Amino acid sequence: MDDLATTLGDISSVIWGPFLLIPLLLGTGLYLTIRLGGLQFFKLGVALRLGLLKRKDPGSVGDISQFQALTTALAATVGTGNIVGVATAIGIGGPGALFWMWVTGLVGMAAKYSEAFLGVRYRATDTAGEKSGGPQYYLERGIRGPLGKVLALTFAVFATLACFGIGNMTQGNSIAANMEKSFSVTPWVTGAVLTVMAMVVLVGGIKSIGKVTAAFVPVMIIFYVGAAIYILIANVAAVPAAFGQIYSEAFTGTSAVGGFAGSVIIIAVQFGVARGIFSNESGMGSAAIAAAAAQTSHPVRQGLVSMTQTFIDTIIVVTCTGLVIVTTGVWNLQVADPDKPGSLMQIPAALMTGEAFTNGLPGQWGHWIVTIGLVMFAFSTILGWCYYGERNIERLIGRRAVMPFRVAFSLVVFIGCTVKLEVVWNFSDMMNGLMALPNLIGLLIMSGLIVRETRHYLKHDPKLEATKDEIEAFMADQDSWAEWKSGDVVGSSHAYRKTGKLSEAAERH
Numbered sequence: 001m002d003d004l005a006t007t008l009g010d011i012s013s014v015i016w017g018p019f020l021l022i023p024l025l026l027g028t029g030l031y032l033t034i035r036l037g038g039l040q041f042f043k044l045g046v047a048l049r050l051g052l053l054k055r056k057d058p059g060s061v062g063d064i065s066q067f068q069a070l071t072t073a074l075a076a077t078v079g080t081g082n083i084v085g086v087a088t089a090i091g092i093g094g095p096g097a098l099f100w101m102w103v104t105g106l107v108g109m110a111a112k113y114s115e116a117f118l119g120v121r122y123r124a125t126d127t128a129g130e131k132s133g134g135p136q137y138y139l140e141r142g143i144r145g146p147l148g149k150v151l152a153l154t155f156a157v158f159a160t161l162a163c164f165g166i167g168n169m170t171q172g173n174s175i176a177a178n179m180e181k182s183f184s185v186t187p188w189v190t191g192a193v194l195t196v197m198a199m200v201v202l203v204g205g206i207k208s209i210g211k212v213t214a215a216f217v218p219v220m221i222i223f224y225v226g227a228a229i230y231i232l233i234a235n236v237a238a239v240p241a242a243f244g245q246i247y248s249e250a251f252t253g254t255s256a257v258g259g260f261a262g263s264v265i266i267i268a269v270q271f272g273v274a275r276g277i278f279s280n281e282s283g284m285g286s287a288a289i290a291a292a293a294a295q296t297s298h299p300v301r302q303g304l305v306s307m308t309q310t311f312i313d314t315i316i317v318v319t320c321t322g323l324v325i326v327t328t329g330v331w332n333l334q335v336a337d338p339d340k341p342g343s344l345m346q347i348p349a350a351l352m353t354g355e356a357f358t359n360g361l362p363g364q365w366g367h368w369i370v371t372i373g374l375v376m377f378a379f380s381t382i383l384g385w386c387y388y389g390e391r392n393i394e395r396l397i398g399r400r401a402v403m404p405f406r407v408a409f410s411l412v413v414f415i416g417c418t419v420k421l422e423v424v425w426n427f428s429d430m431m432n433g434l435m436a437l438p439n440l441i442g443l444l445i446m447s448g449l450i451v452r453e454t455r456h457y458l459k460h461d462p463k464l465e466a467t468k469d470e471i472e473a474f475m476a477d478q479d480s481w482a483e484w485k486s487g488d489v490v491g492s493s494h495a496y497r498k499t500g501k502l503s504e505a506a507e508r509h
Contacts, residue, residue, distance in 0.1 A: 008426035015433035022273050025283045028440050029107030032114050035451050040109035043304055044311060046464045051305035059468045061488050062295030063131050066305045068210030069294035071217040073287040073309045075209075076167065076384025078221065078317055079377045080174050081279035083370060086321040087352035089272055090331045095242070096249030098322040100272025101279070105314030108282025112310045114443050114450045117303030118142060119288030120296060121453070121484055124493035127399045130206065132493040133292025134388075135159075135285035135435075136395040139442040142449065151438040155285060156392040158435035163392075165428030167385020168409060169416030171378040173424075176417035182371040191417030194379065199410035202386050203403070206293050209383050220376035221317060227369045228320035231360030235327045242326040280313040284432065285439030289391045290384065297468050298475070299484060300457040304464065321353055330356040382413060394493065453480055 015021050033040065055067035064072070089097040115135070122141040123133030136159070140152035172194055176187040201212050232239055250272075281287060287306055296302040325331045330352055337345040347355060357366030386409045393405045416424075443450075460466065460474040475481040486492065 005422045005426055008423060008430055012426050012429040012433065015430060018269075021433050021436060022277070024440050025111070025277050025436065026104065026107060026273055028283055028443055029104070029109075029111040032110035032443065032447060032450070033107050035447055036110055036113070036454060039113060039304075039454070040106065040307055040311075043458075044109075044308070046462075047304035047308050048311075050301065050464050051308050057295055057297045057301060060295045060297040063206050063293040064210035064295065065214075066294050066296055066302060068214045069290050069302065070305055070309055071213040072206070072210055072293075072384050072387060073290040073306060074217050074221075074312060074384075075213040075380035076286060076290070076388065077279065077281045077309065077313050077381075078217070079171060079381035080374065082313065082317045082321055082377060083353045083374050084174075084349055085279050086318055087325060087331075088349040089276075090322060090325055091346060091349045091352060093269075093272055094249050095246045095322075095326045095331060096252070097269075097272035098246050098319070098326070099250035100269050101276035101314060101318055101322070104273045104276030105280055105282070105310050105318070108277070108280055108314070109307045109310045111283040111440075111443060112280070112287060113303045113307040114447070115283070115285050115288040115439065116291035116306030117299045117450060117454065118443075118446065119292040120294065120299035120302045121480070122487070123292040123484075124487040125490050126394055126493045127491050128402075129490050131293045131487075132391055132394055133487075134289035134391055135439045135442060136289075136392050137292075137493070138288070138446075139438060142446045143442060148442075151442055153396075155435055155438045156395045158431050158438075159286070160389055160392045160396065162428060162431035162435055163385045163389030164409070164412055165424050166432055167388065168382055168412050169421055169424050170428055171381045171385075172413045172416030173419075173421045175375050175378045178371045178374050182367060187418050188414075191414040194382075194417060195410055195414045197379070198382055198386070198413050199407065201383055202406045202410055205390075205402075205406075206387055209387055210293075213380060213383060216376070217380055220373065220380065221312070223376070224369070224373040225317060225320050227357065227361065227366075227373075228324050231324050231357065232320075232327060234360060238327040239323065242323055245326065246322075276314060276318070279318055280310045282310050283440055283443070284436040286385075286388050286435075289388045292391075293387075297466075297471050298457055298461075300454055301464055303454075324360060325352060325356045328356045328359040330359060386410075453478075 051066055051070050056065045062069075086098070086101070089101060093100075118138040119133040119135075122138035123131050124137060126132045134155075136152050136156040138152075139155060140148045142148065143151065172191065175194060176185075176190040179185040179190045180187055201208050277283065287309060291302050291306045294302045294305070296305075330347065333347045333352075333355065334344040335347050337343040354367045354370040357370050358364060360366060361369070386406060389409060390402050390405050393401045456478065457475075461471065466474075
């Protein structure tokens with residue numbers, strides 16, 4: 001098992017290294033940012049208003065509201081990466097790594113918009129009447145011929161495997177470990193409780209998940225961010241210096257590794273980008289699956305709402321974690337090395353955020369808040385990733401496999417809470433990277449379509465205030481309009497999976 005863990009770790013390091021996935025993800029996001037004219041900067045305000053304030057698109061078709069689709073995607077992404085991942089990036093790459101996490105988030109918003117747009121644009125309806133969309137559909141429907149089919153099936157397989165690792169067992173393991181350390185709760189007890197809670201929510205499908213995440217996710221983010229802001233206010237004098245250190249070290253590359261030996265800039269860039277992508281999942285294609293379930297009157301509208309997920313995840317939550325770590329000075333804290341008596345070592349990343357919050361808050365509140373935050377973040381990730389997995393199972397096998405998948409996924413949570421998971425962690429990182437590759441290739445190939453249809457819509461509705469009838473009027477002469485609406489026919493996902501084309505009813509619609 002040790003050899004397997006090492007092998008998987010080596011493969012994962014290549015996939016997530018500076019010569020494959022990192023430049024591809026960052027480059028794709030930058031390319032889409034340029035082609036879309038900086039859409040994420042100019043339309044962020046109206047997107048936040050539509051997603052967080054209006055929340056619904058009256059008269060539109062879908063399974064859940066736009067806000068619920070947003071919170072479901074947030075549930076899957078706001079997880080251990082926002083707590084442990086940030087600490088890992090800063091611990092290895094220095095404070096400058098946070099700057100590169102910001103860069104990754106900002107250009108990643110264009111990728112997140114694009115994949116969510118495509119998720120809705122090419123969505124279909126399964127035999128139970130639920131929406132099904134994401135890279136497993138839009139790669140095949142948007143890229144004609146064998147290439148599109150191969151990319152779609154590859155994504156579906158890798159996403160299904162990844163959901164049991166990074167979206168299930170690793171999250172449960174993090175919850176169990178922290179509950180045992182902070183509150184002395186035995187892992188099997190945590191596992192049993194989580195399994196029951198997960199099953200109660202998950203068997204109800206996306207409507208149940210959407211209702212829970214809509215109530216749960218805002219509370220957990222406000223709870224965690226509120227505590228971080230309190231610490232930053234208490235240490236307000238150190239905040240300007242922290243920003244200065246983050247910006248300066250982003251281009252000089254200072255690291256705490258090896259007793260503060262200086263590192264080249266590539267370390268700050270590599271770990272900042274890698275952990276940023278791990279946190280917000282921009283370009284991985286996963287959020288497009290949740291976006292496809294949204295009740296929306298046009299793909300552009302939901303694409304913009306989904307884009308705000310990356311902003312909330314990286315620019316708000318990640319920033320709060322990073323600034324607390326830097327302003328409290330915990331990022332370069334030295335502690336006793338248990339393996340080398342009399343020697344010092346950098347505080348482990350798993351403990352860094354908790355120590356930073358403890359230093360910034362009275363008593364032991366800091367560790368408790370981080371533990372509670374981690375529990376909420378990780379459990380919400382389990383809910384979101386179950387939906388991602390079931391939509392890919394529906395694509396590969398059909399609707400009949402969805403309910404057995406939900407039950408099996410819930411039971412696997414218990415396994416994750418009660419066993420050691422080094423192999424699973426490495427396997428999950430590898431699968432996460434592999435599912436991103438076909439999606440990124442697809443985004444580049446379909447970038448022209450994304451830009452063309454986005455410009456047409458925003459030309460007529462720049463403030464996202466058009467009514468359903470107004471949208472019908474200015475979209476009526478567009479071939480894309482009829483193609484998108486054809487996905488509303490029940491069974492269209494099944495027909496396309498079996499035949500490679502939509503049913504006659506869907507084509508007529």
